[in-house]
Each structure stands twice: as structure tokens, then as C-alpha cells.
Amino acid sequence: MTWQDDAGRDLVRSFGERMAMFVRGEGSYLWDAEGTRYLDFLAGIAVDSLGHAHPVFVEAIATQAATLAHVSNYFATPPQLALAAMLKRVAGTGDGGRVYFGNSGAEANEAAFKLARLHGGSDRPRILALTDAFHGRTMGTLALTGKPWMQEPFLPMTPGVEFIDSTIEALEAAIDDRVAALFIEPVKGEAGVLELPAGFLRAAREITERHGVLLIIDEIQTGAGRTGEWFAFQHEGITPDAITVAKGIGGGFPIGALITYGAASELFYPGTHGSTFGGNALGTAVAGAVVGEIERAGLVQNAAERGEQLRSAILGIDSALIGGVRGRGLLLGVALTHPIAKAVVAAAQEHGLVINAPNDETIRLVPALTIGDVEIDEFVALFTAALRTVEDALLLETPTEVPA
Template identity: 80%
Template sequence: MTADSWKDDAQRDLVRNVGERAALFVRGEGAALWDAEGRRYLDFLAGIAVNSIGHAHPTFVEAVSRQAATLAHVSNFFATPSQLELAARLKRLAGTGPDGRVYFGNSGAEANEAAFKLARLHGGADRPRILAFKDAFHGRTMGTLALTGKPYMQEPFLPMVPGVEFIDSTVEALEQAMDDRVAALFVEPIKGEAGVVELPEGFLRAAREITARHGALLIVDEIQTGAGRTGAWFAFQHAGITPDAITVAKGIGGGFPIGALITFGAASELFYPGTHGSTFGGNALGTAVASAVLGEIESADLVANAAVRGQQIREAVAAIGSPLVDGCRGQGLLIGIALRHPVAGAVVAAAQEHGLIVNAANDSTVRLAPPLTIGDVEIDEFADLFARALSTVEQALLLDVPTTPEEASA
């Protein structure tokens, strides 16, 4: 495979459900990636908030090797020690108390599918309505796409699963939409795919009170915000509330595919045998790796590191003083850098040219989600590389280079 032939292979052999792959990476270590030509890149995306302890971390490698050599899969007719250990750990970190329960799947979409079913079981015939946010993202399966408030994503696959209504993410909109026929409200604490957009101050506390008053479930999608990324184990904990369920994935596995639905209180009794399942969900290999990853995050105090380093990155971005930058959004190490022009694609491309991996959450937002392990050295390198990328795009703008979203990403 040559430096160029892999692009032809990808174009020929892979389903065209995403755009052209930007690079062929062959190795990673910590917050660094290497392509097939041996060039090093600083990874400040971490697989979109997945590689929470970085690439090839010894804890991850040891857990995969040890469990793969012991027991990988036995089906859900049986239990395994790693499955039970991870369930107990997730309950403790989420603060469910003894009444909590955990359902394991293989991805965030599967976790949200389980949550969708939880809402239906709670609602029955008397509560056919489910509320979700405009511009929210919960997945690409048919069920989770029905929860995703992005019409352009839904349009090719209409009709959607019925019963979902989309509202603005404001307390006023929730008050107006809520009644006793609502089964559940689905919430992203930070709308990552919308540009790392935070909820209004006090929204989660108000949503907890409103949903409880009407007997609806509050289901919090923590797939991108969980596993310590925002400076708390889960973003809902910043608000000091107790939801009815949360969904988690991405960072809990540190690169191994796994997701989970975690329930609280009475919601834990809604599922019964036969209502849901997954062949690979909760297998011994995945749960052992996830438990080791979460154990490393806990023992290395990476949740606190996320809070400290997130603020450090915001200060570093501000210190660049770029006329393109209009501030930062998000919490901890989930950061959206707002741009004054719709050139995020151009900034991302320029960053890669300079050896930095970030991504465009939308046309005007560059998203950062680096490993929770980053420190001063990585942040200093990021600031230098990102400043160079911004300068490249600024020069293009001054030269009147076309900067529509299509042209900027071409």
C-alpha cells in the first residue's frame, strides 16, 4: 500500500457514508498519531471524545491482552466477573444508589435505542409523546435518528418512528410542551454535534422539576460528555440533579466499542426479560477494558485534570488573539472554538497540514476533545499549531480566497 493507493482502496471498497478520509493513520501513542509516511500529528480529537486515556495506554493494552487470553464472550445467558464489576463501577460513579441498573450495548446509538425503549415502556398507551431538542444528535439508527433534531439527517429516511416532538432548549419551551402525556425528555447536556452548545444556566435543574411534576422520565445523553470529559464524571452532576436514566459510550471504553444505559430509581424496574437484548452487549472483553479505563481515569485523577486543562486551553486560544476566533464554548475538555466566519473546514484542513487533528462540528465551530491525559507540553504544542492554522486561513481571507463552506472544505 503506497502513500496514495490507500485513498483509491478506500474509495473503491468502503461504503460512501462519510466523506473522503483525510489520512491513513497506522500508529498512536498518548496524544500523538503517525500516518503511513511516518509523520507525527498531535491528536486533539481523540476519536471524537473516545480515546479518553490516549492511544496505546499501558492500562488499555494490558486489559485487552489479559482478558482476550482469558475469556472474551459467552453470551448473555451467563454472567462474567468483568461485566458485574463494570456495572457496579458505573452505578457508583453515576451515583444511582442500590436501585440503579445497567444495560450494556456496543455503542452510543445502541445505548440510546435502549433508552428509547425505556421511554416507551414507561409511557405505554397513556404517554405517547417524547420530547427532544432541535439540533440535538442522539445517533443514526432509525430509532435514534427519530430523536435527532436535524431535519436534513432525517429526510432521506422518512417516515421516522412516530411520537417524537422537537422543542427549543429553553425552560419556557419545555414548560409549554410538557403535559401528562409525555413519556420522557431526552437531553444532551452539551449539544456536541450542534457546535458544542451548552444548555441555558439552570436548565437541567428546571427540567428535573418539570419532568418529575408531570411523571415523565428525564433521560440524559452523556455519550460525548461522560467519563470525566467535562470535569465531572457525568455532566448532569454539575447541576446536582438525579435523572431517571443516562446513556454512556465513547470515553468509557477508551477505544473499545461499548455503550451502556444506566437507570436510576423506579426506571430500573421497567425492562423485563425479552424486552431488549444484544448478542455482544456486556461481553467479557469489552467490560474488562472499560472497567480498566475508568479505573485509570479515577486513579490518575483525570476528571480533575479535564477541568484544569480545559481552562488552560481556553486561555491559550484567547492568547493567540486571532481575529477569526469569537470565543470558546463547552466544559472541561469538550470545547467548541467559535469562528467569526464559516471557515471551520478550512481551519481543520490547515491544522492537519501543520500536524494537528481537530474537527469541524459545524461550519463555524472547531471542536476539541483531546485525551484526558494531556498536560502542559501537549497544550503548548496545540497552541503553536493552532495559531499557525488560524494564520493560514486568515491570510487566505485577506487574499479574498473563496470561503463558502463548500469552497473552504474543498
């Protein structure tokens, strides 16, 4: 029996076949059971902000686990209060903001969904989200996810959600005084790292304010410094009513949060929402240490600088398979000229590189925020080798033309 046999027998099939079994990680590298080393440019899908086994992450877990792990939300703990204040500060909420803690991005978006309902009441039954955006796989967040193929097996969805195109014209046409909230994913990561049109977020803020609509921005993949600002909306100089965060703030520990601003911070009242494990001392201590290290080590700026370096390096690769690079900071999508992304991912793994294909024509790169010259140079060499492997395979599959 192999580990593949064990996984096929014992694990649910919703994730498909596991691509490898990793047993150890350090920095931007992973090792499998055979001792093979891989350069990790997926980082747990934008989760491992500090890379693997970072001393700050390890120390935070060990110290807090030996002190106090969990007491429930009937009580407060110092790490919980410290993380809430830290998130409010980097998000720029001011003194009026509040934070709700959950255990994942989906839970953060579920909380935001309920926030929208509380704001809307019976007078504002409409909630808007963008086509092709991704907000989660729970029944509530799936209703916000603009991907019909994902919703179809689970219909009917939670009612009231409408999807609009990512254009300013669509915003103007759809938003009125019966809309409770607009959900926006500032970079559509699962759709292939698709950026919003220029001026879209600023227009969304102006139009939602005009109609009393909550602007809720999903920063689960884009937050924690990944795009070169703490949060992607900060590139546009706007202030939303709420943001959802997860992934990178925990650095590998499961945690999510809803950060609210101004009047939106007063919508929840006792009994309207909760989570047994959300905001526990262990999780908030680890996230506090991770966010603190991102700030101390200047990793937000590093993401901005290394992202541009990585983009230039990719565009410098001599390959007809590369059609361009999308995204910002260390959330990049390599556009391919053929629908061969899965083949590129497989070839990359054979060469010792871990990357991801959110669709057939895009490679997603979300490495640790700690990467530098060494990792980028190694990535270019491995990615080039993977592209060459696929190019050779494509040539072999191209029929030879026979002269007339």
C-alpha cells in the same frame, strides 16, 4: 493505486473522503504511513480517554482476551458485574440502579428509547427531545435527533417524537401527563458544542418529576469525566431517571451502556431488550480498566483544570478568526468569526494537528483526558499556525479596492 483509491473503491461513501491514513498512535500523538507525527486533539471524537496505546488499555485487552472474551448474556462474567457496579457508583445511582450494556452510543440510546416506551405505554404516547440535538444515526435514534436534514432521506421517522427549543419556557409549555420521556443532550456537541441555558437541567428535572416523565440524559460525548465531572448533569446537582454512555468509557473499545435509576430500573423485564455482544467479558474488562484508570489518575479533575487552561490559551491567541470558546472541561468549541471551519481543519492537518469541525463556524476540541502543559503548548503553536495560514488565504481572496 493509493490508499485513497482503495478507500474510495472499497468503503461506503457515507463518511466522505478519509482525511488521512494513520498507522500508529501513542499518547496524544498519531503517525501516518509516511512517518509524519500529528498532535491529536480529536481523540476519536471524545473516545480515546487515555490517549492511544495506553498501557492499562493494552494490558486489559491482552489479559482478558487470553482468559475469556464472550459467552453471551445467558451467563454473567466478573468483568461485566464489576463494570456495572463501577458505573452505578460514579453515576450516583445508589443501590436501586441497574445497567444495560450495548456496543455503542446509538445502541444505548435505542435502549433508552424502548425504556421510554415501556414507561409511557398507551397513556403517554409523547416523547420530547431538543432541537439540534444529536442522539444517533439508527432509525430509532435518528427519530430523536433534532436535525431535519439528517432525517429527510429516511422519512417517515418512528412516530411520537416531538422537538422543543432549549428554553425553560418551552419545557413548561410542552410537558404534560401524556409525555413519557424527555431526552436531553447536556452539551450539543454535533451542533457546535452548544451549552444549555443556565438552570435548564434543574428546571427539566423539576418539571419532569411533577408530571411523572422520565428524564433521560445522553452523556455519550459528555460522560467519562470529559466536562470535569464524571457526567455533565452532576454539575447541576440533579438525579435523572436514566443516562446513556459510550465513547470515553471504552477508551477505544466499542461499548455503550444505559444506566437507570430508581423506578426506571424495573421497567425492562426478560425479553424486552437484548444484545448478543453487549456486556461481553472483553469489552467490559477493557471499559472497567479505562474507567478505573480515569479515577486512579485523577483525570476527571485534570479535564476540569486543563479545560480552563486550554480555554485561556485559545482566547490569548491573537487572531481575528477567533470569536470565543464554548463548552466545559475538555469538550470545547472554538467559535470562528467566518464560516471557514473546514479550511482551518485542513490547515491544522497540514501543520500536524488533528481537530474537527462540527459545522462551518466551529472547531471542536476533545483531546485525551491525559493532556498536560506539553500538549497544550504544542496545540497553541500549531493552531496559531493554522489560523495564520487561513488568514493569509483570506487576504489573498479579498479583492483589492481601486481608488475612485
